[in-house]
Amino acid sequence: MRTGNGNDMHELSMAEAVNNTIKDLCARSGWLRARRVVLKVGRMRQVDHELLAFAFEIVARGTPSEGAELSVLELPTVFRCHSCGRETTTEGMAFVCMNCGSTNVELLSGMELTIESMEVDQQGA
Numbered sequence: 152m153r154t155g156n157g158n159d160m161h162e163l164s165m166a167e168a169v170n171n172t173i174k175d176l177c178a179r180s181g182w183l184r185a186r187r188v189v190l191k192v193g194r195m196r197q198v199d200h201e202l203l204a205f206a207f208e209i210v211a212r213g214t215p216s217e218g219a220e221l222s223v224l225e226l227p228t229v230f231r232c233h234s235c236g237r238e239t240t241t242e243g244m245a246f247v248c249m250n251c252g253s254t255n256v257e258l259l260s261g262m263e264l265t266i267e268s269m270e271v272d273q274q275g276a
């Protein structure tokens with residue numbers, strides 16, 4: 152269930168960004184096409200995996216990633232406290248140190264959106 156802040160195209164713009172990255176990688180490396188793509192996505196991105204896979208299928212049409220299988224590795228939200236130095240992993244969106252209660256924290260993980268790995272068809276290989 153989404154919070155409904157009029158952000159319904161969130162996954163679509165992410166899928167476009169990912170697809171553009173794959174297109175560039177393929178063009179630069181001379182790869183024919185992507186077969187399988189594994190994405191690393193931080194929890195704070197609040198990505199709906201099914202929606203993302205669906206959006207990716209649409210934007211991939213006519214590009215080297217057409218028909219590629221997309222999977223998503225979700226990374227937890229982790230922050231470090233500046234007051235006591237402890238790291239906290241959270242499921243939610245509250246940035247309060249579990250150890251000392253400070254809100255003087257720095258985000259370490261949770262906003263990722265990167266390609267973890269890809270299987271590709273290499274030209275002339």
Ligand SMILES: [Zn+2]
Nearest residue numbers: 232235248251
């Ligand atoms: Zn602390």
